[in-house]
Amino acid sequence: MSDRVPMILTVNGEEIAATPRPRDTLADFLRQDLQLTGTHTGCEMGVCGACLVLAEDVPVHACLMFAVQAEGTRIETVEGLSERGAIADLQAAFHERNALQCGFCTPGMLVTAHGLLAKGGMPSREEIRDALSGNYCRCTGYEAIVDAVEAVARQRAAIKEEAARETAA
Amino acid sequence: MTAPDTGLDPSNSPPGGDRPNAYIGRSVSRPNAKRLLAGRGRYVTDLVLPRMLHAAFLRSPYAHARILSIDTQAAKSMPGVRLIATGADLAKLCTPWTGTLAHFKGMKSSPQLPLPLDEVSWAGQAVVAVVAASRAEAEDAVEAITVEFEDLPILVDTDDARAPGAPTAAAEMADNICFHTKLDTGAVDEAFAAAAHVVEEEFRFGRHTAVTLEPRAIIADWDPGEGKLTVHHGTQTPYQFQDLYSRHYGISEANVRVVAPDIGGSFGMKLHVYHEDMAVVGLSLMLGRPVKYVADRIESFVSDIHARDHHIKARVALDAEGVILAMDVDDVTAIGPFSAYPRTSAVEGSQVIRLIGAPYRHEQYRAALTVVFQNKVQMSQYRAVGHPVACAVTERLVDLAAERIGCDPVLMRARNLIPDDAYPLKSPTGYAFEALSHEACLKRLKEMMGYEDLRAEQARLRDQGIYRGIGIASFVEITNPSPAFYGVGGARISAQDGAVVTVTPSGEVRCLISVTEQGQGTETMIGQIVAETLGVERERVRVITGDTEVTPHGGATWACRGAGIGGETALGAARKLKANILGLAAAILQSGPEALDMANDGIVDRAGGEQRMSLAELARIAYFRSDTLPPGTQAQLTVAHHYAPEGYPFAFTNGIQASYVELDGDTGFVKILKHWVVEDCGRIINPLLVDEQLRGGVVQGLGAAFFEECLYDRGGQLTNGSLADYLVPMACEMPDIAIDHIETPTRDTELGAKGCGEAGTAAASAAALNAVNDAMAPLGAKVAQIPMTPARLLQAMGRI
Numbered sequence: 001m002s003d004r005v006p007m008i009l010t011v012n013g014e015e016i017a018a019t020p021r022p023r024d025t026l027a028d029f030l031r032q033d034l035q036l037t038g039t040h041t042g043c044e045m046g047v048c049g050a051c052l053v054l055a056e057d058v059p060v061h062a063c064l065m066f067a068v069q070a071e072g073t074r075i076e077t078v079e080g081l082s083e084r085g086a087i088a089d090l091q092a093a094f095h096e097r098n099a100l101q102c103g104f105c106t107p108g109m110l111v112t113a114h115g116l117l118a119k120g121g122m123p124s125r126e127e128i129r130d131a132l133s134g135n136y137c138r139c140t141g142y143e144a145i146v147d148a149v150e151a152v153a154r155q156r157a158a159i160k161e162e163a164a165r166e167t168a169a
Numbered sequence: 170m171t172a173p174d175t176g177l178d179p180s181n182s183p184p185g186g187d188r189p190n191a192y193i194g195r196s197v198s199r200p201n202a203k204r205l206l207a208g209r210g211r212y213v214t215d216l217v218l219p220r221m222l223h224a225a226f227l228r229s230p231y232a233h234a235r236i237l238s239i240d241t242q243a244a245k246s247m248p249g250v251r252l253i254a255t256g257a258d259l260a261k262l263c264t265p266w267t268g269t270l271a272h273f274k275g276m277k278s279s280p281q282l283p284l285p286l287d288e289v290s291w292a293g294q295a296v297v298a299v300v301a302a303s304r305a306e307a308e309d310a311v312e313a314i315t316v317e318f319e320d321l322p323i324l325v326d327t328d329d330a331r332a333p334g335a336p337t338a339a340a341e342m343a344d345n346i347c348f349h350t351k352l353d354t355g356a357v358d359e360a361f362a363a364a365a366h367v368v369e370e371e372f373r374f375g376r377h378t379a380v381t382l383e384p385r386a387i388i389a390d391w392d393p394g395e396g397k398l399t400v401h402h403g404t405q406t407p408y409q410f411q412d413l414y415s416r417h418y419g420i421s422e423a424n425v426r427v428v429a430p431d432i433g434g435s436f437g438m439k440l441h442v443y444h445e446d447m448a449v450v451g452l453s454l455m456l457g458r459p460v461k462y463v464a465d466r467i468e469s470f471v472s473d474i475h476a477r478d479h480h481i482k483a484r485v486a487l488d489a490e491g492v493i494l495a496m497d498v499d500d501v502t503a504i505g506p507f508s509a510y511p512r513t514s515a516v517e518g519s520q521v522i523r524l525i526g527a528p529y530r531h532e533q534y535r536a537a538l539t540v541v542f543q544n545k546v547q548m549s550q551y552r553a554v555g556h557p558v559a560c561a562v563t564e565r566l567v568d569l570a571a572e573r574i575g576c577d578p579v580l581m582r583a584r585n586l587i588p589d590d591a592y593p594l595k596s597p598t599g600y601a602f603e604a605l606s607h608e609a610c611l612k613r614l615k616e617m618m619g620y621e622d623l624r625a626e627q628a629r630l631r632d633q634g635i636y637r638g639i640g641i642a643s644f645v646e647i648t649n650p651s652p653a654f655y656g657v658g659g660a661r662i663s664a665q666d667g668a669v670v671t672v673t674p675s676g677e678v679r680c681l682i683s684v685t686e687q688g689q690g691t692e693t694m695i696g697q698i699v700a701e702t703l704g705v706e707r708e709r710v711r712v713i714t715g716d717t718e719v720t721p722h723g724g725a726t727w728a729c730r731g732a733g734i735g736g737e738t739a740l741g742a743a744r745k746l747k748a749n750i751l752g753l754a755a756a757i758l759q760s761g762p763e764a765l766d767m768a769n770d771g772i773v774d775r776a777g778g779e780q781r782m783s784l785a786e787l788a789r790i791a792y793f794r795s796d797t798l799p800p801g802t803q804a805q806l807t808v809a810h811h812y813a814p815e816g817y818p819f820a821f822t823n824g825i826q827a828s829y830v831e832l833d834g835d836t837g838f839v840k841i842l843k844h845w846v847v848e849d850c851g852r853i854i855n856p857l858l859v860d861e862q863l864r865g866g867v868v869q870g871l872g873a874a875f876f877e878e879c880l881y882d883r884g885g886q887l888t889n890g891s892l893a894d895y896l897v898p899m900a901c902e903m904p905d906i907a908i909d910h911i912e913t914p915t916r917d918t919e920l921g922a923k924g925c926g927e928a929g930t931a932a933a934s935a936a937a938l939n940a941v942n943d944a945m946a947p948l949g950a951k952v953a954q955i956p957m958t959p960a961r962l963l964q965a966m967g968r969i
């Protein structure tokens with residue numbers, strides 16, 4: 001059970017050589033071995049969304065994946081997304097709108113929102129609520145989170161439109 | 170937001186308005202939220218200490234059994250195992266605790282130890298502790314322990330438990346009645362005899378639980394060298410736990426430090442004593458090393474406190490015009506095998522029977538409360554303690570009464586709510602109301618929701634076979650509790666708070682305060698008050714909370730007291746510091762302190778507002794060039810201040826909510842279309858934070874109304890103890906929530922702030938219950954049980 005498995009993966013842009021145990025989840029590996037504690041565990045059964053990370057740019061539950069399954073993949077956590085500025089507008093909107101209280105669900109919310117907005121387009125409030133329906137938040141009642149994501153979707157759409165206009169001009 | 174129209178003396182108002190640094194009343198964001206947004210929170214679950222070990226617990230598979238033997242031999246030799254401890258081991262270190270309070274006359278409960286000696290009384294109770302190098306290894310070793318149990322009678326059903334001659338849920342108790350009390354104004358029977366109408370209903374409120382996203386987490390770190398215990402604890406009340414660890418483990422208070430860092434949600438659940446938490450302290454004492462325990466989700470469901478669990482029969486007497494004359498209530502609530510410590514499990518029921526009918530004008534009231542032991546996990550205080558139950562009973566009865574006399578529910582309330590000019594007033598249950606605003610709230614709600622149009626839309630859609638319902642619920646909320654809450658009963662739970670405010674050598678401000686932060690914005694709100702009082706930019710104020718070795722002793726955060734009591738403490742401390750600053754500035758500037766004021770990070774002329782010196786310059790002189798001060802001048806740039814509420818025992822608040830729902834008669838599914846809240850928490854310090862408290866609270870109430878219930882089978886097993894099986898409200902099911910305010914500041918404080926943390930939860934489920942009943946009314950169906958699951962609604966409609 002405790003025989004460690006050597007593997008190489010990329011986490012937040014850094015190549016990491018690690019030796020997780022076969023039974024370690026990706027969430028535990030990130031939190032304990034790499035001290036990336038922004039990834040949280042709330043249910044450890046893929047329901048609450050607190051552990052969401054990006055694997056090859058796709059949001060996945062880090063509690064439902066074994067660390068060894070991440071061999072050779074690109075993993076990105078809230079720390080990585082923060083450091084490369086990929087979610088700076090979302091973080092600013094969440095802050096401004098007070099779309100978090102205890103903050104425990106927030107990294108997962110940001111990963112979901114990032115995944116949703118990366119698809120492009122302007123989601124409706126209903127579509128935002130639907131996209132967030134795998135992220136449990138006990139504090140906010142969700143409305144502020146929906147507001148923040150909606151505001152960023154608008155901002156990004158406006159920036160895109162501006163860029164298109166400039167290109168056309 | 171609307172301008173306050175309180176009719177109160179403006180001298181009661183704090184400074185504010187358009188002055189620079191006027192933060193009180195402004196929506197400002199939370200500085201400490203940025204850290205959390207970047208994934209840089211420091212929750213107890215994240216903490217790792219040198220040489221730290223991990224605890225796991227063997228749990229009882231039985232709801233009630235005798236422990237015959239415990240065999241830990243095989244487990245001891247498992248990899249990584251450092252210690253295995255039983256109840257007997259920990260009983261040598263820890264004195265037992267009993268969850269009773271003196272002001273609940275006749276209350277009883279069995280003494281508790283970290284781990285049981287010979288009896289388990291609910292399924293999931295921790296029996297044996299294993300400490301190992303990793304949590305996984307500790308869990309592996311738990312699997313290798315054998316405990317022999319002998320079945321004892323299991324009491325699941327409340328009525329079975331209170332039946333004469335029933336076996337007891339806990340061996341030491343003579344019967345299963347924990348507490349019984351009555352309220353009676355004396356002429357209830359006469360009022361009912363004289364009534365033109367009587368309506369009655371029998372209500373059932375399921376058990377639900379807090380489901381904080383971060384489970385309970387604790388690291389106990391005993392340093393045998395210094396004889397010092399440090400506990401990193403995910404709790405709202407670090408001072409209470411400092412006191413408890415000190416007294417139950419016999420360590421001097423000064424040698425116990427409790428640190429509450431970032432907390433992933435609490436809602437009342439993390440202020441109770443849990444057996445595992447007490448055990449972890451003992452395990453660290455035994456090992457002289459840090460021991461960490463984090464409940465996993467299943468452990469949370471079987472060991473966190475549950476809430477509610479009431480069976481209530483209630484009736485109301487009305488005159489021919491629909492004026493409420495009297496109410497008569499019988500509440501039976503079941504709390505698990507013992508009463509929670511140190512706040513007891515009687516407070517919820519006590520508040521239920523005292524809050525029923527609270528918004529309404531009636532003189533006669535009678536209630537009985539019976540608190541019953543059973544073999545389920547402990548029940549105790551969770552957000553809005555008792556309020557949602559009392560509100561649902563009251564408001565459903567008001568709607569039934571309206572229906573009986575053929576009166577619109579809004580009109581019915583307008584006829585019966587306590588008039589806004591009737592205060593001060595004592596309620597039939599003994600509560601003293603300083604000033605409430607039910608009428609103003611009702612009026613505002615009606616306008617805000619477009620009540621008449623909504624009724625017209627509802628009627629139109631009914632003709633098309635679409636069943637929509639409108640539900641309204643007025644409420645009273647208990648906030649700013651004085652020692653009348655716990656102190657008088659002998660609990661060492663503080664009603665006062667303390668603050669230490671300092672001007673630092675750079676002219677910045679630091680405030681150490683006993684109220685704590687769980688994300689509601691405590692630190693932000695305190696910072697606003699301190700910054701405004703001292704006339705500094707709020708970015709220059711650092712607020713520090715949650716460490717008993719750093720912050721003064723106080724009640725911390727529970728029952729709606731952060732703004733009302735903590736805020737007043739900060740205001741008093743900052744005013745004291747301001748007086749010192751102005752005195753010192755007067756000496757430096759050869760002026761009179763009364764001619765000076767503070768604004769824009771400095772000292773200004775009170776008359777013209779002209780800047781005389783910066784706070785940084787004043788601090789520089791005070792800390793580094795005291796030689797330049799006039800002889801005998803001793804700068805006091807740190808002050809301490811404590812504040813305990815005086816005057817009314819509680820600052821009651823009020824408000825009203827409305828819910829608009831659509832019921833699918835074929836499936837029993839309810840779509841929540843919209844929710845409205847008008848709330849009066851007195852002086853609002855930060856509208857952004859208040860509104861989000863209300864929204865979060867509403868959604869917790871809607872969760873209780875539609876989804877959340879801890880289900881037990883006949884053997885006392887919790888059958889839905891996971892997040893896949895226990896339904897919590899998610900984004901896709903929740904509505905947008907419109908909010909407005911009336912502001913009636915309390916005159917008991919300078920600040921005038923009351924609480925708002927319970928308000929959302931207090932009435933949301935009542936509004937939803939009324940809305941669903943309104944939707945079902947054309948089908949001749951009604952419901953008086955929450956959660957209103959599709960199956961229950963289909964049953965109510967006679968579809969299944």
